[in-house]
Amino acid sequence: MNYLHYAEKYMMDTYKYLPVVFTHAKGCKLYDISDKEYLDFTSGIGVMALGHGNKKWTKAVKDQLDKLVHTSNIVLNVPILELAKKLTKVSNMSKVFFCNSGTEANECAIKLARKYSFEKYGKGRNTIITLNRSFHGRTMASLEATGEEELHKYFYPFPEGFKHVDINPTALEKAVDSNVCAIMIEAVQGEGGVNPLSREFVNKVFEIAEKNDILVICDEVQCGLGRTGKLYGFNNYGVQPDIISVAKALGGGLPMGATLCNEKLKNAFKYGDHGSTFGGNPVCAAGAVEILNQITDENFLEKVSKKGIFIKNFFKNKPSKNIREVRGIGLMVGVEINGKASEIQKEVLKKGLLVLTAGTDNVVRILPPLIITKKELEKGLNIIYEAIDNM
Ligand SMILES: Cc1ncc(COP(=O)(O)O)c(C=O)c1O
Known part of the structure; x- marks a missing residue:
């Protein structure tokens, strides 16, 4: 059943919904109505710090x-x-x-x-x-x-x-x-x-x-x-x-x-x-x-910092003609690009990754749950990189 048209019919047009409807989630993964898995690099815009289903x-x-x-x-x-x-x-x-x-x-x-x-x-x-x-x-x-x-x-x-x-x-x-x-x-x-x-x-x-x-x-x-x-x-x-x-x-x-x-x-x-x-x-x-x-548990915040550095290093080691700047602190990272971030958002969604945009649609915003693993980060970052580099 495709529910998306309900939004157009019954809900005010305050949001630009992506073409996906989620039904459940676990940790850093979201699942849509056909049970397709998505990696969550948004944490519901900074809300799900401990991931889904803590x-x-x-x-x-x-x-x-x-x-x-x-x-x-x-x-x-x-x-x-x-x-x-x-x-x-x-x-x-x-x-x-x-x-x-x-x-x-x-x-x-x-x-x-x-x-x-x-x-x-x-x-x-x-x-x-x-x-x-x-x-x-x-x-x-x-x-x-x-x-x-x-x-x-x-x-x-x-x-x-x-x-x-x-x-x-x-x-x-x-x-x-x-x-x-x-x-x-x-x-x-x-x-x-x-x-x-x-x-x-x-x-x-x-x-x-x-x-x-x-x-x-x-x-x-x-x-x-x-x-x-x-x-x-x-x-x-x-x-x-x-x-x-x-x-x-x-x-x-x-x-x-x-x-x-x-x-x-x-x-x-x-x-x-x-x-x-x-x-x-x-x-x-x-x-x-x-x-x-x-x-506030011991070491929790230190791990967040390390994961932030991991993201920065990822982009440092993989420069792209389409990336202008990577900035942010910890797990709040913006990748400023030559092009529209909303296009990248749509592109990576097809590959099973949910990201945010920011600024004047020129920044891909990465705001994952703080409990994300380096393996999950690497997987998502590769998807983002490819989409940006192939723009
Ligand atoms: C820095 C900042 N302040 C305030 C708000 C508003 O919060 P809410 O949407 O919960 O009202 C936001 C939402 O994104 C925010 O990022």
């Missing part, structure tokens, strides 16, 4: 499903308390707010930064600087924060108080005035083309922030939770932000997001300032505790 995560979620699925935020549940303690500890942060997605985690970060600034400096100091080519989500404030005009054009008016700047220290310095309350960055921009920020630029962000009592928000929705071989993308730069937003990998496939803050901000929100019906759901939380346990 036994401990599945058990934690199933056990919790049998015990308690939802209450509300007028009461507490055990998994969310455990998760709050663990997540703040490993993140070196003081407090956390739970929500359901990356865009919501960023909305919370924006509100928190503005509330802190309002209380300390009064009305008007509410501008948030974000970077060109950034991606922070699809709800109105997070979308306005996103430095990609193409995504904005139909949706005006947006909330006020955002400034987008180029990723260079001088542009940043120029944009700072007395109304700025926060600078929001992705240590490695994902959707924008897999662009790791330079150390010089990150240092400048923190230097300006410190000098002017401006908060730094790190959007770790895509590059966080082990993806770069460190717990957070910003750990590669030796800095610690005031606010961290996470989602994707945290839920292990269930919707979950979180916004973490440091000592300075821990009392900024008061009763009534923010909320979410599903945020703090015990089933998602029980799974998230298991995700954190595994990602």
